[in-house]
Amino acid sequence: MLCPAMRCHRLALGLGFCLLSGTALCLLCNMELRYKGEKPFQPVTQSLYPQPKLLEQRPTELLTLTPWLAPIVSEGTFSPELLQRIYEPLNLTIGLTVFAVGKYTRFVEHFLESAERFFMRGHRVHYYVFTNEPAAIPRVPLGPGRRLSVLLIQRHSRWEEISTRRMETISRHIAERAHREVDYIFCLDVDMVFRNPWGPETLGDLVAAIHPGYYAVPRQQFPYERRHTSTAFVADDEGDFYYGGAVFGGRVAKVYEFTRGCHMAILADKANGIMAAWQEESHLNRRFISYKPSKVLSPEYLWDDRKPQPPSLKLIRFSTLDKDTSWLRS
Amino acid sequence: MQAGLARVQGDPPAGPLLPQSEAGTAGHRQLVEKSRFCLGTDLRWPPPAGSGSSHPDGTDGLGPRQEPDLATQVGLALSLRSERCLQLLPGHLPPPTPLARGRLRGVMGPRSLWGRSASPRLCGLLLVAACLGFYSNVFSLIPGRRQIGESQSTEGGHLQGQAEVLPLSPDSHGGAPQGVLEETTTQWSERDCPPDTCRVPEVPRMVYPKAQLLKPGRTDVLVMTPWFAPVIWEGVFDSAILDAQFRNATIGLTVFAIKKYVVFLELFLRTAEKHFMLGHRVTYYVFTDRPSDVPRVPLGEGRRLVVLEVRSYSRWQDVSMRRMEVISAFSRRRFLREVDYLVCVDVDMAFRDRVGAEILAPLFGTLHPGFYAAARSAFTYERRPRSRAHIPADEGDFYYAGGFFGGSVAEVLRLASACQQAMAADRADGIEAVWHDESHLNRYLLYRKPAKVLSPEYLWDEHMLRRPPFLRKLRFVAVPKDHAAIRH
Numbered sequence: 001m002l003c004p005a006m007r008c009h010r011l012a013l014g015l016g017f018c019l020l021s022g023t024a025l026c027l028l029c030n031m032e033l034r035y036k037g038e039k040p041f042q043p044v045t046q047s048l049y050p051q052p053k054l055l056e057q058r059p060t061e062l063l064t065l066t067p068w069l070a071p072i073v074s075e076g077t078f079s080p081e082l083l084q085r086i087y088e089p090l091n092l093t094i095g096l097t098v099f100a101v102g103k104y105t106r107f108v109e110h111f112l113e114s115a116e117r118f119f120m121r122g123h124r125v126h127y128y129v130f131t132n133e134p135a136a137i138p139r140v141p142l143g144p145g146r147r148l149s150v151l152l153i154q155r156h157s158r159w160e161e162i163s164t165r166r167m168e169t170i171s172r173h174i175a176e177r178a179h180r181e182v183d184y185i186f187c188l189d190v191d192m193v194f195r196n197p198w199g200p201e202t203l204g205d206l207v208a209a210i211h212p213g214y215y216a217v218p219r220q221q222f223p224y225e226r227r228h229t230s231t232a233f234v235a236d237d238e239g240d241f242y243y244g245g246a247v248f249g250g251r252v253a254k255v256y257e258f259t260r261g262c263h264m265a266i267l268a269d270k271a272n273g274i275m276a277a278w279q280e281e282s283h284l285n286r287r288f289i290s291y292k293p294s295k296v297l298s299p300e301y302l303w304d305d306r307k308p309q310p311p312s313l314k315l316i317r318f319s320t321l322d323k324d325t326s327w328l329r330s
Numbered sequence: 331m332q333a334g335l336a337r338v339q340g341d342p343p344a345g346p347l348l349p350q351s352e353a354g355t356a357g358h359r360q361l362v363e364k365s366r367f368c369l370g371t372d373l374r375w376p377p378p379a380g381s382g383s384s385h386p387d388g389t390d391g392l393g394p395r396q397e398p399d400l401a402t403q404v405g406l407a408l409s410l411r412s413e414r415c416l417q418l419l420p421g422h423l424p425p426p427t428p429l430a431r432g433r434l435r436g437v438m439g440p441r442s443l444w445g446r447s448a449s450p451r452l453c454g455l456l457l458v459a460a461c462l463g464f465y466s467n468v469f470s471l472i473p474g475r476r477q478i479g480e481s482q483s484t485e486g487g488h489l490q491g492q493a494e495v496l497p498l499s500p501d502s503h504g505g506a507p508q509g510v511l512e513e514t515t516t517q518w519s520e521r522d523c524p525p526d527t528c529r530v531p532e533v534p535r536m537v538y539p540k541a542q543l544l545k546p547g548r549t550d551v552l553v554m555t556p557w558f559a560p561v562i563w564e565g566v567f568d569s570a571i572l573d574a575q576f577r578n579a580t581i582g583l584t585v586f587a588i589k590k591y592v593v594f595l596e597l598f599l600r601t602a603e604k605h606f607m608l609g610h611r612v613t614y615y616v617f618t619d620r621p622s623d624v625p626r627v628p629l630g631e632g633r634r635l636v637v638l639e640v641r642s643y644s645r646w647q648d649v650s651m652r653r654m655e656v657i658s659a660f661s662r663r664r665f666l667r668e669v670d671y672l673v674c675v676d677v678d679m680a681f682r683d684r685v686g687a688e689i690l691a692p693l694f695g696t697l698h699p700g701f702y703a704a705a706r707s708a709f710t711y712e713r714r715p716r717s718r719a720h721i722p723a724d725e726g727d728f729y730y731a732g733g734f735f736g737g738s739v740a741e742v743l744r745l746a747s748a749c750q751q752a753m754a755a756d757r758a759d760g761i762e763a764v765w766h767d768e769s770h771l772n773r774y775l776l777y778r779k780p781a782k783v784l785s786p787e788y789l790w791d792e793h794m795l796r797r798p799p800f801l802r803k804l805r806f807v808a809v810p811k812d813h814a815a816i817r818h
Contacts, residue, residue: 007450008449008450011449011450011453012453014453015453015456015457018457018460019460022460022461049556051705051706051726051727052552052555052556052727052728053552054551054552054561054697054702054703054728055550055551055552055702055703055800061544061546062543062544062546063541063542063543063544063545063546063547064546064553064554065547065553065554065560065566065567066541067538067541067567067568067571068567068568068571068572068575069560069562069566069567069572069688069782071554071558071560072543073558077554077556077558078556078557078558079556079557082556082557083556083557086557086779201558210543215543215544216543216544218540219540235535237537238535238537239540240540240541241541241543290532290533290534291532291533292533292571292575295558298543312544
C-alpha cells in the first residue's frame with residue numbers, strides 16, 4: 001500500500017504536469033489560431049484601375065456625401081469594376097421584395113424581366129413576390145443563381161390599407177424566412193422597371209433613395225406629415241431629403257428594425273384614427289430623420305419618366321411605368 | 331474516511347480564491363502574475379493591486395465590450411486554486427523555520443481539514459476544471475468572434491419574442507466556420523463597429539441647415555473614393571449630427587513616447603484636451619519607457635490617462651516598427667474591453683483644430699501631406715518584391731501616413747497584427763521596408779480599403795510644406811524637432 005503522502009505527491013505532480021502542458025498548448029494554440037484567424041494580406045483585388053485624383057474636378061454636379069458622411073450614389077462617383085471585384089468573392093445573396101396585389105399583378109412580368117437584365121448581375125438574387133393571386137404571377141425565365149418565391153398575402157379593400165400593410169409583411173417575412181436566405185434586401189415598388197445597371201454600389205447597412213419630385217426643393221415644401229397628432233409628424237425645420245417609399249433596403253437586420261419601427265408607428269396612428277398624408281412613405285421619412293441612412297441613392301435610382309431628365313442625372317436606372325393610377329387603385 | 335468525503339461534497343462551489351493566510355496572500359499575488367500566461371485571458375479577477383490597469387471610475391465593460399465568460403473565469407479560478415493546492419503540499423514549501431512553524435500550521439490547516447483521501451477526487455475535479463478553462467480560452471481566442479457575438483446579442487434585444495436569431499453574417503452559406511466567414515465578409519463593411527456606434531443609431535431632434543443635392547459642399551477636392559469611403563475635409567460634414575451619432579462611443583488614443591520623445595507629451599496632451607473628441611469619453615494610452623517623465627496634464631470630464639510601460643530599442647526605426655507589435659498585444663489584452671475605437675498617432679505633433687467623431691469608422695487612414703498630389707508611381711511604397719510590403723508601380727490609391735490611423739478595435743487589431751507579422755517575416759529575411767511600418771501600413775490599406783480617408787488637414791507639417799488654398803483648416807500639425815538630436 002502506498003504511503004498516502006506519496007500517493008498525493010504523485011497526483012499533485014501529475015496535476016502540475018497536466019496544467020503545465022495545458023498552458024503550453026494554450027500558448028501554442030494562441031499563436032496558431034491567431035495566424036489562422038487573421039488572413040494578413042488577402043489581395044482581394046489585384047485590379048488595375050485609375051488612381052483616384054484628389055484635386056481634380058469631380059465628374060458629377062450632385063452632392064456626393066450627406067452631412068453625416070453617408071455616400072450619395074450617382075453615376076461617376078464609383079467604379080463598377082472595382083466594386084464588382086470587391087463584392088464578388090463575398091458570395092452575397094440579395095433579396096428583392098415586391099407587392100403585386102389585385103390589378104398590380106400585370107406589372108410583375110416586365111419588372112422581373114428588367115430585373116433579370118439589370119439588377120445585381122453576377123450575384124445571387126432571391127425575388128419575393130407578395131400577392132393575393134399566386135396564379136396570376138407569370139413564370140419568368142431566371143438566370144443562374146437567381147430564384148423566385150411567390151408568397152400569399154391577404155387582400156384588403158382599400159389600396160391605402162394594402163400600402164401600409166407592407167411594412168408589417170416585410171418585417172414578418174424577414175423574421176420568419178428572409179434572414180436565413182439573404183444578406184441584403186431591397187423593397188421596391190412593382191409598377192416600375194429597371195433601365196440600367198443596379199449593382200453592389202447600392203449595398204449598405206440602411207439604404208434610402210431620394211424622391212425624384214423633391215430633390216431640388218427646400219424642406220418646408222416636402223410633403224411630410226404635418227399634423228402633430230400623427231407619429232409621422234415632421235416639423236418645418238427638420239428633414240434632410242425627401243426619400244421615396246418605392247425604394248429602400250439594406251442589411252436584413254437593419255431593414256427588419258426599420259420596417260418594424262415603421263409598422264409600430266403606423267399601428268399607433270391607426271389607434272388614433274389617423275392615416276399619414278402619404279401612408280407608409282410619411283412614416284419612412286419620419287424614421288429616416290431619426291435613423292439616418294448609411295447610404296443614399298440619387299434620383300437615378302428612383303425616377304419618374306414623366307419628368308424631363310436633368311443634365312445632373314447621368315444614368316436613370318429605375319423608373320416608373322406610365323400607368324393609369326386611378327384605374328389601378330379601383 | 332466517510333466524514334472526509336462528506337466534507338468534500340459539501341464543499342462550496344468554485345469562486346474567487348480567497349487568501350487564507352499571510353503566506354497564502356504572497357502566493358496569491360504570485361498567482362496573479364501567473365494568470366497572465368494566456369494573452370487572451372486577461373481577467374479583471376483577481377483585482378490587480380496597484381498595477382495601474384484598473385479604472386478609477388469603475389466602468390465595468392459597459393456596452394459591447396469583450397467580457398471573459400463564466401466558463402473561462404471558473405476554469406481559471408479552479409486552475410489557480412489547484413496551483414495553490416500544489417504549493418500547499420509539504421514537498422514544495424521551504425523547510426519550516428521555528429518562527430514560521432506557527433504560520434505553516436495555518437497553511438497546512440485546509441488540507442488536513444479536507445482529509446487525505448479526498449485529495450485524489452478533488453485533484454481530479456480540478457483537472458477537469460482546468461481543461462474546461464483551457465478549452466473555453468482556446469475558443470474565445472478566435473478573433474472577431476467575440477465582437478460578432480456581442481453585436482448579435484444587441485440585435486437580439488430588439489427581437490424579443492420575434493425571431494430566434496438574426497445573424498449579421500451569412501451563416502446559412504456553406505460550412506465555413508463562423509470565424510473564417512466573418513473574415514471574408516468584413517472586408518470593409520460597417521460590420522466591425524460596435525452596434526451602438528454604427529452609422530444607424532438614433533439621433534435626437536436637431537436643427538441644422540439642410541444639405542442641397544445640387545449644391546455640393548466642396549467642389550475643389552475629392553470627397554469620396556471610388557469605394558465609397560468619404561474623404562474628410564472641412565465643409566463636408568456636420569459635426570453636430572456626427573457627435574450625436576457617436577455619443578456613446580469611447581475612443582482610445584495611443585501614443586508612443588520613447589526615450590527623448592517624452593518631451594512632446596505635454597503639448598500633445600494639452601492640445602488634445604482642447605480639440606480631440608470633445609464631449610466623448612476618451613482614454614489616452616501613453617506607451618513609454620520613462621513613466622516618471624509623463625507630465626501631469628489636467629484632463630476634462632470622462633477622460634483619463636493610462637501610462638503603459640514598454641521597452642525601448644536603440645534604433646529609432648525599430649522603435650517605430652515595434653509600435654505595431656505593442657498595439658496588437660494591448661488591443662487583445664485591454665483595448666477590446668475598454669474602448670470602442672482606437673486612434674494611433676505620432677507623439678511629436680499638436681492639435682490645432684477640431685478632430686472629432688467625423689473620423690470614426692471601422693478603419694481609417696490619413697493622407698500623407700507630402701503625396702496628396704503625386705502620381706501613384708511617385709509614392710514611396712516599398713518596391714522590392716522580396717519585401718512583404720511590396721506594391722507594384724501600377725497599383726495604389728493613396729499614400730497613407732504612418733502617423734495617424736485607426737478604427738474599431740477589432741480592425742486595428744487585425745491591421746497591427748498583419749503588419750507585425752509582415753515585419754517579422756521581413757526581418758527573418760534580412761530586409762527592412764523603406765519606410766518601415768508606414769510601408770507595411772500602405773500595403774495593408776491597399777488591399778483592405780479603409781472605410782474613411784482623412785484629408786491632409788488631419789496631418790500637416792507647416793515647416794516642410796506650403797499651405798495650399800484647399801486646406802481650409804490645419805487640425806493636427808507636426809511640432810518642429812531636431813531629428814538628429816532627438817533620435818540619438
